[in-house]
Amino acid sequence: MKSSNLGYPRIGKDREWKKALESFWAGKLEESAFLAQMEQIRQQHLIKQKDKGIEWIPVNDFTYYDHMLDMAVMFGLVPKRFAYDGGPVPLDTYFAMARGNKEAVASEMTKWFNTNYHYIVPEFGERPPVLAENRPLKAYLEARDQLGIVGKPVIVGPYTFVKLAKGYAKDEFERVVDQIVPLYVDVLRELELHGVEWVQIDEPAFVQDISEQDRALIRRVYEQFSQALPHLKLMVQTYFEAVDWYEELIALPVEGLGLDFVHGGKANLANLTAHGFPQEKVLGAGIVDGRNIWRSALEEKWELVKTISNVVDPDRIWLQPSSSLLHVPVTVEAETDLPGEVQAALAFADEKLGEVQLLVQGFRFGKYVISKEIAQNEKDLLRLAESPARNREKVQQARKALETTEAKRDVPFHERRDIQQAAWKLPLLPTTTIGSFPQTTEVRQARQQYKKGNWTVEQYDAFIAEQIKQWIAIQEEIGLDVLVHGEFERTDMVEYFGEKLDGFVFTKNGWVQSYGSRCVKPPVIYGDVQFVAPMTVKESVYAKSLTEKPVKGMLTGPATILNWSFVRDDVSRQEVCEQIALALQAEVEALEAAGIRMIQVDEPALREGLPLKQADRAAYLDWAVKSFRVATSTVAASTQIHTHMCYCEFHDFIDVISELDADVISIETSRSHGELVSVFETCTYDKGIGLGVYDIHSPRVPAVAEIEEMVSRGVQVLPPAQFWINPDCGLKTRGRAETVEALKNMVAATHAVRDRLTQKA
Known part of the structure; x- marks a missing residue:
């Protein structure tokens, strides 16, 4: 041997x-x-x-x-x-x-x-x-x-x-x-x-x-x-x-x-x-x-x-x-x-x-x-x-109750759409971003100072508030229609939530490669997952206080937290995902109660967990989609739920995306040169779609004409009223100057297409 x-x-x-x-x-x-x-x-x-x-x-x-x-x-x-x-x-x-x-x-x-x-x-x-x-x-x-x-x-x-x-x-x-x-x-x-x-x-x-x-x-x-x-x-x-x-x-x-x-x-x-x-x-x-x-x-x-x-x-x-x-x-x-x-x-x-x-x-x-x-x-x-973390009876009972619960919004999408448009009064082809803004050296150093104990909580919070204030002003100057707070307090879209939920631990040096030099340190889910206290409300409410424009609350979805973590292997992945969904439901409700009525629950890794055998996929999708709806379905009809997915084959996934029942989903189209748009030439889809119109993984700043062409193709295959315009993913890895320039070009391209469509109408 x-x-x-x-x-x-x-x-x-x-x-x-x-x-x-x-x-x-x-x-x-x-x-x-x-x-x-x-x-x-x-x-x-x-x-x-x-x-x-x-x-x-x-x-x-x-x-x-x-x-x-x-x-x-x-x-x-x-x-x-x-x-x-x-x-x-x-x-x-x-x-x-x-x-x-x-x-x-x-x-x-x-x-x-x-x-x-x-x-x-x-x-x-x-x-x-x-x-x-x-x-x-x-x-x-x-x-x-x-x-x-x-x-x-x-x-x-x-x-x-x-x-x-x-x-x-x-x-x-x-x-x-x-x-x-x-x-x-x-x-x-x-x-x-x-x-x-x-x-x-x-x-x-x-x-x-x-x-x-x-x-x-x-x-x-x-x-x-x-x-x-x-x-x-x-x-x-x-x-x-x-x-x-x-x-x-x-x-x-x-x-x-x-x-x-x-x-x-x-x-x-x-x-x-x-x-x-x-x-x-x-x-x-x-x-x-x-x-x-x-x-x-x-x-x-x-x-x-x-x-x-x-x-x-x-x-x-x-x-x-x-x-x-x-x-x-x-x-x-x-x-x-x-x-x-x-x-x-x-x-x-x-x-x-x-x-x-x-x-x-x-x-x-x-x-x-x-x-x-x-x-x-x-x-x-x-x-x-035998550890207490793996034997939380209340969490296990709440999860088990989902077996007889139907998770769905009270009002169907075609009615919610009109309610939300009346509430938000957004222009045709509204522009936004996926959520994060550049994590500059200054941001990373501040986080290290805080983690090492060199900064107090008050110092760190003041720094984060200043970053949010700067980027709200930048977004308004660029002309974006829906703003975000920038996620400067977050090292990673999964790690951040794991740090605030029970059932997770974090390694000191447990890094793995995601793509290129991009390394992530996945949380370790070792016990039953439980909501402790609001995780994102403070930053979202502060950002909202700085502008008259809508501000999205930003969360990571249950399937993505599951699929981007190292998961305990003593219970099913379904059970863990549903525990996470219940914890996120409490956070979504806390955001809504605080006046945040646009909430993005990202699921970039939903398809990632798809079994490799066709015969096994339906069961996975049933519980993964249900978990998303458990997290998002208790809000009012006027609260708009967004989600985001990137780098996956959408042509065989469009029905599942629809079943999530999110009001808006943003998708990556830049590296595939608009191929994802072709999906909608043959498939029917009735909900909002955010076109990811430029590649954030490259330092290259796209030209206005390039983005305009991609947007123009999109509005040829579906009604323009369905489309939102955004980068293809979060901007945390990009530099400040290139981010601002690229977003300005994105807004300029959108306005050009918007003006043409308005004139035709």
Whole structure:
């Protein structure tokens, strides 16, 4: 039995990866110094895994931004707008694809399956793919020659890579796969020639619903690999769910197959025991959760591996995490301030690798060698289970009462719309923002001063009030129609609420990558969630006192808080989400009682939690949508509920959006170049829609004409009265000057379209 890893967190123990990236982008690091720092970080990660005893260490899982972007540039898939002339893609072009520049809009970004990681979407169609650079080979040679580590190169498989790309028609999928397979062969052949033994080919798309036609394509692709690469061993790695077409999968002509025995584990185990496993193949058994932060129940894992080893010879088993560990923080070492029962139950990347190695040692030398660790593990997990935070009877009873409660607004939308328009008297195409404004160095320093105890509550509150006052004035000067307070008191849209609700704890250094250098520190939901006191009323009421214009209250929705947190694993996610919804309902009612009658409850991660299997989606959507309505349905008809979603496929989600029964939903349209607007050319939708008309993830300021064109297209497919105009997401990561300039252009473009429509009328 061997130990293996599928991928290691890129960001570093102290986010040194993020800091190097941002210093380079800011011009504080020369390219050579940046590359040297990245090499040092990358090699430290490899050495750490070796020191943990991991035998099959992944290489090429490290990236300067995103692994899908790495695959795209390896194959020369650089859109023409980036002025690429061939050969290895320059670093500035690479980052321009990810972030945009003054000349070109960034490539689209969307979620990596049902995780909170965002990948850059490869674009086919503008130029034929070519092998520009063999990145896995460079990574392998570096690890071998400089560190003496014979690694396992990792690449995204052809089926998954093309399935997650864009730029081709649906009926062209097979042709595009066939077009790129020879380039994969070239990459793999070079690896083979340099002595590589195993290559990990990640095919997470295999766990989705796969048609018979696609299964035939997959067989043909891997038969080509087998014929072209007689001496290279391929480990086809699946994760995030079970594989439904198990019997066909295990028949693929490859030397190893990786299965997730955590997420979808019951189905994978049932298939394994019912249909067996080829004795000539290696099984990569994902037994430690690569996506959550709780320690494994070692006794249960021991029994699981025993069951697996009854089917597969232990000599043909690699024990490993269920997925890449990029979804969890690096190490628990810094977490010394948590409640004891929580701290003892946590396992981040390094600790998870320790669990893998511990189980391998137990099976090699006998269970007795790890008996003390198993006994302590059981004691620690029981202590958490029996904690008062996990046994709040009132919370559990209130949640259970929802089973017989219908959550819905008293007045239907078509009546609310007229009531709200009469109350607000907003112009055609009202302009607003998603909620946050730039978190400048000054804002971040003030927060640190307060957290360190150098500032009193009064000093910090006065600073936040001054920021709100400044930005209310700026918004009025720009000419926005509906204002926000700016969220200067919030580090993160989920963390802020978790800090004010019971049932959450926060790590000191539990950072994970969300996209590019953007790292988040997810809250840990460890107990029953309970409302304590109003969380947003003070700032919203103060902002409202400064202007005659409407001011939105800003909350994060229950499904997003759930999906962007590390969630307890002893009860269902539905139960946790409904507890959060009840807590948010109390906050919504507090805002309304304080005179805030526009309330935005953001759900950018609602779709993110969607199960990967079509058959499982209806149940999830039922409770996720109900949770949103539980939080928002008790307000008066004149109170306008907004929500926001970003970077998800809306064409198959429009009915769900409607079921939320929000009065206005804002959507991202900028990076997809207005593709989301096309949804409304074929779908009926009757509620308010906020068009996200420019990309806030790029420093680029859009021209008035560019925004005007996007708005004009929108009003051609739905009645103008339905549309609101806004950026595609919050503005906390942008600079002050570019934010003001971009919003001025947005307002100018809106006024131009508004004037034309008014004249026509």
